[in-house]
Structure formats: C-alpha cells, structure tokens
Amino acid sequence: MTPMLIAAVLLVLMGLGYTQGFSRSRALLAADGARLHSRPQYHGALVALWVLVPAILVLALWVMFGPGVSRAFIVSQLPADIVALEGSQLNIAIARIQAIASGFGVAGEVAPWETAAGETYAQFHFLTLLLVVGAAAGLGILALLYARKRITPALRARNAVERAIGWLLLACSAVAVLTTFGIVASLLTEAIRFFTFVNPLDFFFGTVWNPRFSSTGSDAQGQYGLLPLLWGTIMVAGIAMLVAVPVGLMTAIYLSQYASPRMRNTIKPVIEVLAGIPTIVYGFFALVTMGPALAALGQAIGVEIRATSALTAGLVMGIMIIPFISSLSDDILRQVPQAMRDGSLGLGATQNETIRRVLLPAALPGIVGATLLAISRAIGETMIVVMAAGNSPILRANPAEPISTVTVTIVNQLTGDSDFAGPQSLVAFALGLTLFAMTLVLNVVALMIVRRFREQYE
Template sequence: MNLLLIGVLLAFIAIGYQLGLKKSRNIAGQGNNSAVLHSRPGYYGSLVALWCGIPSCLIFILWSLFEPMMLSHMVFSQVPADVLSHLDPAGKSVLLDRVKAIASGFGVTDQAQPYELAIAKQYAEALSIGNYAQFVVVISIALAGLVFANRKINKSFRARNYVERMISISLALCSGVAILTTIGIVMSMLSEALRFFHFVEPSAFFFGREWNPGFSTTGNAEGSYGLLPLLWGTILVSIIALLVAIPIGLFIAIYLAEYASPRLRAWAKPTIEILAGIPTIVYGVFALMVVGPFFKMLGDSVGLHINATSALTAGFVMGVMIIPFVSSLSDDIITQVPRTLRDGSLGLGATKSETIRQVVLPAALPGIIGAFLLAASRAIGETMIVVLAAGNSPLLQINPLEAVSTVTVTIVNQLTGDTDFASPQALVAFALGLTLFVITLGLNIVALYIVRKYREQYE
C-alpha cells in the first residue's frame, strides 16, 4: 500500500507541475512571453508541485511514525491483565511480533493462544483501515495543495521568491540533519565513554602503558586499560603508510602536473584513483595472503625475522591504498600554482626541474602539507587492513617487523561476540573511538585550514 501511495503521490506532483506550467504559459500569452509574468513559467510549475508534495509528504511521514505506536498501544490494551503483568519489555516485544505474524497470515511456530488470535484479528482490521485512511488523507491533502497553488497563479504572483525560499529552507534542513547526526554520534560516544571512566581512571587509561583487559561477569574493570600501546601501534603503522604513500604520491603528482602529456594525464590519473575505490577488505586479504608471506620470505632469505602479520605489512599495504589521496590532492594543488610563476622562473634561465624544485613546490607547499595531513587521518582511521595484517600484540615496541595492535583493531576485538554493553570491557571501545575521533578531527581541521589558506592566496 505504501508503494502504491508513493507512486500516486509522485504522479500528482508531476501533474501539478504540468498544470502550473501550462497555466502560467497561458497567462503569458502567445509565444510564451514571460515578460508579463513576475517569474518564469517553470517557477509556477515548481510552486504547484511543492504545494502538492510537501504537505502530503509530511503527513505521510508523521502517519508512518505514529501509526505503529498507536497499533502497539491497541495490542497491549487488549492483552489480559494477568498475562500483561508477567511480561517484561523483551516479552512485550515478542508478543507484539507474534501478533503481527498471526495478523499477516504467516502464523507462528507453536500454538497461538485464543487472546492472541483475537488481538491479531483486531490488529489486521485496524491496520487495513489505517492504510486506506492514510491513502485517502494523503491524496486529499495533495489534491488540495494542487488546487490551492494553481488558483494563486497570476501575473503578479511572486512564484520565484516562494520557490527559492522553500529551496533554501530545504537545504538548511538537510544541513541540519548532517550536523545533528554528527552531534548525535559524538554525544553517544561521549556518554558511553563517561560511563567507562566510572570504572577506570582517565589517567590510567590515557597514560597507561599496559593493555590487558580482563573479561568478567561481575561488571568490574579487571585488568589493565592503558591506551599508549594501542596509540603507538596506530602511529607506527600510519608512519610506515605515509613513508610509502607520500614520496610515491608526490612524485606521481609532479609527473602528471608538469611532465605528462594531456593524453597520458587523461587516463593515468583516473587509473591511479581506482586504488581509492577498492574495498579495504580486499587490501586486507591481499596483505594477509600475499604481502605478509612475501615479506617473511624476503626476511628469511637475508637472515632477518619478519612476521607475516606486522606493522610493516599493514603499513605498506595501507600506504599503497592512500597513494591516490596524496597524488590526486597534490596534483590539484600543483596545477593551481599560477603559470606566471613558472614563466618567470623559466624566463630567468632556470631549467624545468629547477623551476619545480625552487618555485612550484614551495608555492604549493601549504596545500601539499594539507594533503599529507588528510592522508594521515585516513591512515589513522583505517580498520580492515590492520585487523587482518597488523596482528594483535598490544605492546610498546619500536620494531616494525613484529605484530602490533592499533586502536581500530582493539575496538573490533572488544565489540566482537556476546558482549555486555554495560561492562567496562565493552565500554572501553567507545572511549577508544572517541579518542580516535578527536585525533582525526584535529588532523582534518588543520589540513582544511592549511588548504583554505592556500586557496585564498592563489584564487
């Protein structure tokens, strides 16, 4: 029924647009002389479509939100008091699912109780009536909006002002949704992290040098919850990744921006950027099955012990993954350097390589640093590659050939399996996530500030 209603509503919106367009053109007269109208005919059609669609869509959304609540209230009001008194929230949810299953005709696996059959019958009737009522109300409101907006069309009606105001409000609402979603994510992590700090002192978490959480059924914080080993593992893997990505990515950017022909650049840059579209789980499997064993075999051939799962393996593959971030952003920055700087350097007798080293790169340096910081934040927040390729050894060690554990690996480990989310063993994942969020947010803010300052200088 909902799909049918949405289809009919879209049809009404399309009809409303055509009616508004046609009426405005009739008012404009022969040749569609829109000079006699305050707004162009398309604005009048859009106004009718908006009046037809927005109120009816709001009613449809509100109806869809409140109807399940009203039906649930109706179900529990019909349950016998002696049965309802013995139901906890989980039992009520199970009963509601059983009633819905019986009402839908699928039934339940065991024998349904007589009161369940009676409630399911009433539920099905109420749901059917509600669907038809929703269809009639929404379509009636759409039709009323269509007629109302169509009657308001005349030569002096400011349709453009109304349409642009509605568009501005819609854009502001969309921006608000994005901002509120971000705030909701941060607040949910913050609230759970504060619950964790009731079990563990913040100083012991942020400055602890040992990570060994003990899993218990008592809800106590057994073991050690030191962040430093995980933070160091994250930094070590990220440094290796940047050591791989920054030189290669920067050299690629210099070549594409300064040396490559337009034909080569046209297909080389999109080909390199394909690396950014490969799922990270594919990189992780590649690191685990190919790169790790290759490094181990290479180390054995020279008498050096290298773990197949190590910071080197994870960092190398992660560096390959973020090469497009460095190369693409750096290429865009280098190409924005004014041509006059290059011409002036060449005119003074400098070679092309000298111009690149002494003029182009210094001029583009703020933007390139911003690209490096964005790539660093991407490396710090990576999960699947380090889960499969870095190992799980939360120790403070500087040897990149050994296994390490990162913040993201630990979050996955702490939230895997049957977990009591009220225990410190699970709540620590939110503290780790909040720490990682703050680090990456800081890097992104610094990078965006540097890039914006650069763009203001050359645009």
C-alpha cells in the same frame, strides 16, 4: 505494500493537482486574455506542492506516533496478568499479537485471548490505516481545491515554487551537517556510557589492553588501556609515511618538472589507478605477497620478521598512500609561480638546485598540509591493518612484530554485536571518538595550511 500504496495515492493526487493548476491557469489566459505572471507549468507545480505538504504532514505524524498508538491499543486488549509482566516479556506478547494480526502466524500454541486480540488488532490496524490514508488524501484534496481557487493572473506562482526549491536545496545541504552531528552525538553518548564502566584515566593512559571475553557482564572486567593501540596506529602510519612521502613526492617532482607532457599523461593515470583500488585488495596483497616476502627477506639477512607485522601493514599502507601524496603535491608544485622558477634558472642554477632551493621551500606548507592529510588517512585505514598487522595489542617497539591499532580493535570489539550492553562493545565508540578527534584535528590543521598556501600565490 502499504508504503507503495501511499506513494501511489500521493503521486496520483500530485498529478491531479498539477494538471488542475495547469489547465486552470491556461483557462484564465484564454478567458479574459489577461497576462499571467507565471507560466502554467509553475501554477501546476504550485498546486502539486500544496497537495503534497499537508499529506506529508499527516503521514509524518503517523510515522512518529503510529507505533505508540498501536502498542497502546494492543496493551488495552491484553489480559491484566500479561500487562503486569516484565518489559521484555510484554514486548514478546505484543510482537506475537502483531504477527497473528498480520496473518504471518506464530510458532507454538496460540491462546484464545491471543487470537481474539489479534483479530481486534487486525481490524484496528486496518481502520487506522484507512483513516490515515483517507485523512492524507482528504487534506490533500482540500488543499488542491484551495490552491486551485487561489489561481489568478497576478498570482506569483513562480516565485513561490522557486522559494520551495530553495528550501529543498538548503535541506539537502543540511544533510552533511546532520551527518557530522549524528557522528559526534552517537560517538559521545556511547563513549560516555563506556566511561560509566571504565575510568577515562584508565582508558586514555592505560598501557594494557585486555578486555577479556565479552560475556555482557554489567561490571567492568578486563583492562582497556588505549596506549598500546595508539602506539600501533602511530607506528604503522609512520612506516607508511616513510614509504609514501619520498616516493610520492619524487614522483610528483619528476612528473611536474622533468617529464614531457606525453610521459606525464601516460604515467599519471597509471599511478592514479593505485588510488582507486579498494583497501581490501591491499590487505590481501599484504597478507599473501608482502608478508611472506618480508619474512623470507628477514630469514635471508638473519633478522626475524613476522609475516603479519607493523612493517607489512605499514609498507602496504604506504603504497596505498603514494598516489594521494603524489597528486596533492603535484597540484601544489604547479601552483608555485613560474616567475620564481625562471628567476632561479636564469641565475644559472641547475634544475635540481631550483627545485630544492626555490620550489620546495615555496611549496613546503602545501606539502606539509598534504602529508598531514595523508597521515589522517593512514590512521583511519582499517582493512590493511585488520588483515596484515597481526592483531596483538602489546606495547612494543620492534616493527617486525605483530601489533594492533585503534581501527582493528573497533572492528574486533563491535563486529556482529548490536546490543552494546557491556564495556566490551561500548569501548569501540570510545576508540571511535579518539580516532575521530585525531583525524579532525589533523584535517582542520591541514586544510588551514593548504588554504593559506593557496592564498599566498593567488
């Protein structure tokens, strides 16, 4: 309700500003026949901007300090014995009064002082709201009048508006930087909190993962060894690469070197369908089809293969990554200059000799880069391993046994928990930090290799 009201007030003011600026500059044009520097639309937009900025500033101040002021006011209304209470009980009392004031009501008996405080707070709240909206609107109108007075034929309204647009665009691009900053900051702070419970050496070099049950105890219980999870992650990613690299690369080679344009145009989109399928679907496929099929195969050849295992998850993850490798390799193979291929073929080499001895060595850096990107994707993949890897964080070498990975453990430790009190949930951030660092290094190296490869042939 309130945000809608504020937005409506702002919009009306801005509309007013625009029409004022527009008609004022138009009038100037008509009155003395002078040439305007900017067209009336720009004058209108400039006035609207002048209205918006002070109003937004007031509202931003309110958003930042409003809750604190309200809280201070409520505390001033409370009896002394309540104010003396512990933090959480005081918070409950304040929340109760806010609920009474909003007219929503609270459960249980309402003390008379609560009703009184609720009423005064409701009045206070209403008054401050009125004050803030009034101040925003008033400042907006003042700014409007000022901006309107400034309009002269020589005013460079267009330049000002364009500068504002430029800043807005820059602010939008800054969102990406802020996101990275937010990721690093939140992972680091929470991971550091985790390391106050658990020694970093025990975390990074521990071989036993046994966090015990989360009972929000303050002292560290259980063991948080990263190695079993890391090993599981590497094993699954390795199996995935064993599937994806040969199949993806051969597909790319065939489609770019042998296939007719028609065949290429039909098959490529079909394979790219695989890239668009959500990972949860792959997880379900692993659980319902791949796992039982592998178990049956194992029984037939006399090897015990568990239905949920590193092998199941890895194979399905490999399928997921095939289109990734094939489309990246395809791009890279096409960038190798035709002259190199023609030279080799002209000397009498067969197609596959050309591909193996000329094309692939030339494209190798690019393909290595693509593979690194694929590995980074594989270690960050979550749903397939959550559903099909068996969640058994034990160090073991047999891929036919259940394992657990970094991502699975993040999901297990954090799901549904939001107070992050104990190491049991905080460990998710330490794991996240590890994962982020690993993928970051892989990505940076891969992008560097790919870029250098591109420059080589451009």
